[in-house]
Amino acid sequence: MGGFLAAGRIAIGVGIWASPSLAAKGLGMKPFDGESLTLSRLAATRDVLLGAWLAAELRDGGKPLAPAVAVTACDAGDALTFALLAARGDEAVKAGLQGLAAAGPATVLGAWLVSRLRA
DSSP: HHHHHHHHHHHHHHHHHHHHHHHHTTTTOOOHHHHHHHHHHHHHHHHHHHHHHHHHHHHHTOTTTTHHHHHHHHHHHHHHHHHHHTTTTTTTTHHHHHHHHHHHHHHHHHHHHHHHHHO
């Protein structure tokens, strides 16, 4: 399961860097302008680094608890952000719900992984 979370996070981050217009469309958002593109690439960089950290720990037989907690905390923050966006009630509802549909399950899977690693 950790491998899927790591790969998914890396794929999302690389996807935002490689094709920000496609990423925005996939999230139900308007095309990124200069400021939103900058913010999305900051998050994309975070995603790639966290995914690589988790993948490296899993591959090397290390202790993946710390990166799994970090990934899960970021997913929970993303889910909250998308929920707040959806709660605005304007044209952002669709984007908020689409983002929440991805970040919510990722948070649940991450929490499950963390619980397994702590056991």
